[in-house]
Amino acid sequence: MTKFMLLQNYGATLACDLPMTEWDPADIKAHIEFQMALNDELASNGELVGAQGLAGPELAKFVTFAGGTAPVVTDGPFPESKELLAGYRMIDVESEARAIEIAAKASAAPGPGGVPIQQPIEVRQVMGAPANGE
Amino acid sequence: MSTGTGIEDLLREQAPQVLGVLVRRFGDFDSAEDAVQEALIAAARHWPAEGVPANPRGWLIQTAVRKMTDQLRSEQARRRREDAAAMAETQAVDVTGRDDTLILLFMCCHPALTPASAIALTLRAVGGLTTAEIAKAFLVPESTMAQRISRAKQRIKASGVPFGLPEGEERARRLRSVLHVLYLIFNEGYASSIGADLHRTELSGEAIRLARMMHATLPGDAEVTGLLALMLLTDARRPSRTGAGGELIPLAEQDRARWDRALIAEGTALITGALAGGVVGEYQVQAMIAAVHDEAASVGDTDWPQILALYALLERMTGNPMVALNRAIAAAMVHGPAAGLRLLEPLDEPLAGHYRLDAVRAHLHEMAGDTQAAMAHYRAAAARTTSIPEQQYLTTQAARLRAGTAQPRGRPPA
Numbered sequence: 312m313t314k315f316m317l318l319q320n321y322g323a324t325l326a327c328d329l330p331m332t333e334w335d336p337a338d339i340k341a342h343i344e345f346q347m348a349l350n351d352e353l354a355s356n357g358e359l360v361g362a363q364g365l366a367g368p369e370l371a372k373f374v375t376f377a378g379g380t381a382p383v384v385t386d387g388p389f390p391e392s393k394e395l396l397a398g399y400r401m402i403d404v405e406s407e408a409r410a411i412e413i414a415a416k417a418s419a420a421p422g423p424g425g426v427p428i429q430q431p432i433e434v435r436q437v438m439g440a441p442a443n444g445e
Numbered sequence: 446m447s448t449g450t451g452i453e454d455l456l457r458e459q460a461p462q463v464l465g466v467l468v469r470r471f472g473d474f475d476s477a478e479d480a481v482q483e484a485l486i487a488a489a490r491h492w493p494a495e496g497v498p499a500n501p502r503g504w505l506i507q508t509a510v511r512k513m514t515d516q517l518r519s520e521q522a523r524r525r526r527e528d529a530a531a532m533a534e535t536q537a538v539d540v541t542g543r544d545d546t547l548i549l550l551f552m553c554c555h556p557a558l559t560p561a562s563a564i565a566l567t568l569r570a571v572g573g574l575t576t577a578e579i580a581k582a583f584l585v586p587e588s589t590m591a592q593r594i595s596r597a598k599q600r601i602k603a604s605g606v607p608f609g610l611p612e613g614e615e616r617a618r619r620l621r622s623v624l625h626v627l628y629l630i631f632n633e634g635y636a637s638s639i640g641a642d643l644h645r646t647e648l649s650g651e652a653i654r655l656a657r658m659m660h661a662t663l664p665g666d667a668e669v670t671g672l673l674a675l676m677l678l679t680d681a682r683r684p685s686r687t688g689a690g691g692e693l694i695p696l697a698e699q700d701r702a703r704w705d706r707a708l709i710a711e712g713t714a715l716i717t718g719a720l721a722g723g724v725v726g727e728y729q730v731q732a733m734i735a736a737v738h739d740e741a742a743s744v745g746d747t748d749w750p751q752i753l754a755l756y757a758l759l760e761r762m763t764g765n766p767m768v769a770l771n772r773a774i775a776a777a778m779v780h781g782p783a784a785g786l787r788l789l790e791p792l793d794e795p796l797a798g799h800y801r802l803d804a805v806r807a808h809l810h811e812m813a814g815d816t817q818a819a820m821a822h823y824r825a826a827a828a829r830t831t832s833i834p835e836q837q838y839l840t841t842q843a844a845r846l847r848a849g850t851a852q853p854r855g856r857p858p859a
Contacts, residue, residue, distance in 0.1 A: 332840050333844065336845050339844055343690065343837055344690055366830070
């Protein structure tokens with residue numbers, strides 16, 4: 312089994328650049344139900360390690376060590392906030408192919424009118440112990 | 446929390462009393478706590494098959510003492526004789542279980558601990574939950590929670606608190622921090638501040654159990670009674686607080702037929718009795734507010750002038766800007782949205798950037814018919830909340846207005 316992180320950020324997706332607060336309420340509901348159903352499916356398969364959403368870019372801060380003085384803390388809003396992480400799923404799966412399959416499913420989450428928003432999902436393998444030659 | 450059997454309830458009830466005996470006897474909270482956990486695990490393993498012993502507490506005390514002496518023995522063989530003496534004396538220990546439970550609560554909620562540590566330690570030492578169960582409830586790895594508990598125990602050891610009830614003013618101060626910790630445990634379960642689950646029922650249930658235990662020990666303390674009443678009156682609404690998909694349903698839109706009438710009756714009787722006692726504290730006022738909501742058949746039937754007066758009283762008592770926020774909602778219900786919005790103005794500074802301020806503003810603007818302002822504030826609130834159910838609720842409110850389906854409904858948010 313191999314662990315992968317599936318990451319999504321705030322950027323506009325291929326099929327939808329409308330913020331969710333401007334969707335039809337029924338479409339929001341369908342989108343949330345889709346995400347929850349996907350988590351439930353992965354959990355019942357024994358493939359879900361964890362899934363978390365992160366609070367919005369409005370609450371984000373960048374912190375830099377500044378030598379002996381107080382650290383430099385930068386508050387938003389950030390011009391590059393579309394690149395910030397919105398949430399992640401960590402999965403533990405048989406193969407990279409399976410990780411890609413799950414990412415594709417996540418990318419098909421429905422948006423306005425039930426049309427998949429085609430959000431790009433970043434698939435990153437989690438580093439682990441060295442291979443033991445099996 | 447896992448099996449829900451009679452044995453489990455019995456063990457949870459006995460846990461703090463057994464721990465109290467051991468700490469009293471050996472003075473070492475840290476190792477006593479470990480020994481009691483081992484005894485509880487042994488009981489959970491043996492009793493279901495072999496039957497509950499005639500004197501369950503005696504069995505647990507003996508087992509825990511044996512574990513403790515084993516531990517001491519392996520550490521310091523030369524103290525063997527003292528340990529044997531300790532074991533012989535156990536039979537003669539005068540156990541006053543309820544006092545011990547209270548002393549333990551005072552210890553675990555020591556002001557030297559951070560709230561997070563006090564909560565974890567209380568759940569384990571007084572609540573008898575395992576570290577794994579507590580870790581699960583707070584969504585952290587078990588090793589992290591074990592470390593948090595262990596550091597809390599070391600802190601208590603280092604602070605040199607004697608095992609006894611504090612006296613006078615110190616006692617009142619410490620009692621306040623115990624009530625605060627129980628209140629935080631309840632809230633953590635009721636309105637989860639993190640993650641996707643709005644209810645982590647087991648935490649609320651545990652807080653209520655501990656509050657009942659405190660009330661049984663201190664039946665004359667009006668604030669203890671007030672806190673228990675507040676928990677029951679709030680928990681009564683649990684069945685209607687979330688929809689089928691786990692989404693948040695605000696108070697105004699809840700199906701009140703599903704509220705738990707038995708809990709409401711119990712909570713109302715408790716708070717009514719407490720008020721007859723004299724000194725009114727903040728938990729009692731909060732319980733009264735909850736009782737006024739619970740007795741109303743609908744939002745329209747709610748006695749808003751009384752709620753407004755109670756929030757004004759609570760604000761004077763606490764100076765808490767979150768209370769002022771609730772008072773503004775009540776003022777809007779009594780005098781109209783403009784009056785509520787005026788009361789929000791001085792909160793810009795103390796609540797700067799807090800999503801609840803935007804959420805309430807959005808709601809009051811909607812009441813006033815100003816859709817654009819309402820939408821902007823719902824969006825701002827949605828962007829700033831750290832709770833997933835709240836975020837979904839606020840996003841949907843903005844979307845509802847945007848979709849033009851909005852009708853000002855004159856209802857407060859949850």
